[in-house]
Amino acid sequence: MKVLVLGSGVVGVTSAYYLARQGHEVTVVDRQSSPAMETSYGNAGQVSFGFSSPWAAPGIPQKAVKWMFQEHAPLKIQPKMDPPMARFMMQMFGNCTPERYAVNKERMVRIAEYSRSCINALREETGIRYEDRQRGLLQLFRYDSQVAAASKDMKVLEQCGVRHKLLDAKEIQAVEPALARVPGKFVGGLHLPDDQTGDCYLFTNRLADYCRERLGVNFRFGIEIQRLEHSGGRIESVVTNADKLSADAYVVCMGSFSKFLVKDLGIRLPIYPVKGYSLTVPVTDDGGAPQSTVMDETFKVAISRFDNRIRVGGTAELASYDLSLLEKRRATISMVVRDVFPEGGDVEKAEFWTGLRPMTPDSTPIIGATRYDNLWLNTGHGTLGWTMSCGSGHLLADLMAGRRPEIDPNGLDVTRYDAA
Structure with missing residues (x-):
């Protein structure tokens, strides 16, 4: 499957890593000149x-x-x-x-504890x-x-x-x-x-290097993501300031800017x-x-x-x-x-x-599918983006592949806000 990951912060790069490990053809797109140049750049290091x-x-x-x-x-x-x-x-x-x-505490600890095992395995593997x-x-x-x-x-x-x-x-x-x-x-x-503890900027950049060199992930920087085109309940392309990009599936990992990209699709992200x-x-x-x-x-x-x-x-x-x-x-x-x-x-x-x-208002990230068959979300991690990134990326990759995830995804996707 060809996947476009939108955003190259720590959540976007870990998502790309787990998707590529499962054999998908992954491209990461970001407006910055390199990974982790925004929220992931100078976080608290914990x-x-x-x-x-x-x-x-x-x-x-x-x-x-x-x-x-x-x-x-x-x-x-x-x-x-x-x-x-x-x-x-x-x-x-x-x-x-x-x-x-x-x-909310249980949901956060559930994904965070899973992320602990994931980052330990990632460090061992890479x-x-x-x-x-x-x-x-x-x-x-x-x-x-x-x-x-x-x-x-x-x-x-x-x-x-x-x-x-x-x-x-x-x-x-x-x-x-x-x-x-x-x-x-x-x-x-x-x-x-x-x-x-550690330097999230170093982690993200070195993982991006590993993804590029060992897993064949393509990174496109300096690309402004403008909007998503859709038809018949599916995303057809990403319109950028350079060209249109198409894939089989799309993953939104744009942090605080995620909500603007999906707003016109009728998806409300309370971020x-x-x-x-x-x-x-x-x-x-x-x-x-x-x-x-x-x-x-x-x-x-x-x-x-x-x-x-x-x-x-x-x-x-x-x-x-x-x-x-x-x-x-x-x-x-x-x-x-x-x-x-x-x-x-x-x-x-x-x-x-x-x-x-x-x-998010409940401090829990938004991970999972949307009403569009091929549009997925991995965003809204607040202060715990790095803490939860590996578990979030692994969970998302399993959900996208139709595999049974290693943790219960209940309460983590955007549908928890439908009745709000």
Whole structure:
């Protein structure tokens, strides 16, 4: 089967990998000059399977109001007349009940845990390296109330068979020795030993090279995807600024821009771009730097270790498709990394970056078929695109081939929004 994958971020490239492994003739199309140049470029560096939790959680509406008046809040909303933003927020708040949270959490953990086995197998098969570490993730708690709240997530982790351990203030230092240099700052943490870290940009580019050289995948860059032509319930071609491209099947992996491509087909994707920021900090003291990933629960900032760099990612900003770099957002994530690892790196020399995370109101990606026989979706992964990419790509390839997938796909495709 000839397949066109639209988008060359981490989700698009992993989709191409699994499709090509099954023997399909795959072409990847993207407007950028190379893979992973948008949301996948500067993400937080965490592959956090066990940390897959919905943003839409009980208590979030009340917290959102409080965060509006805090300087270093994890969520920021740009005041503007934006009906899509208002609609997204209302849909997200509708998912903040305990019942919806439990359903969405299970779906996210289901695909994330599958993705864990998939990326491990991929790394073994391809041999690619991407400054990766398999040393787990440590969620850090500054307050006892956060420890108590973590018990709810731990129940879901237990149900899904995810290894985890609640640590006290002394035990977190055994996992991350540099925390001994900031005594009294954290009351404890939740350790997920099977989570991983690495550079998503390196991962995506090296996997793309493998796909091209070993699996015969064709990559076409600098191509603007304009619209899909259809007839009789099937997609006939992709219209671009260069030419028309035709295939037997089409896969949309365009992140926050996916919804625009399928809107005229009558497919409604409730995806909103949630802006995130990151710093890439050169390491100056290995002993004062993280050894894997820590997540500061208070500020929702992740701090990950690469070989000679620290990646600091955080802030959720609702600002539509605005990609301007705001210094006040830099101030927040700079404050956190200095507070947690004050001697680890030179923040003044950091690279500052922003990107758009394609969020759904329930935080769950959209993976699977559409009302068009040969049009498929793999999008809407929010902050967990890399975490879920391999599982999503493998699941999609199996569904497209008519194979029985290794996990239950129920609740992951776009039909879950039909009644909304």
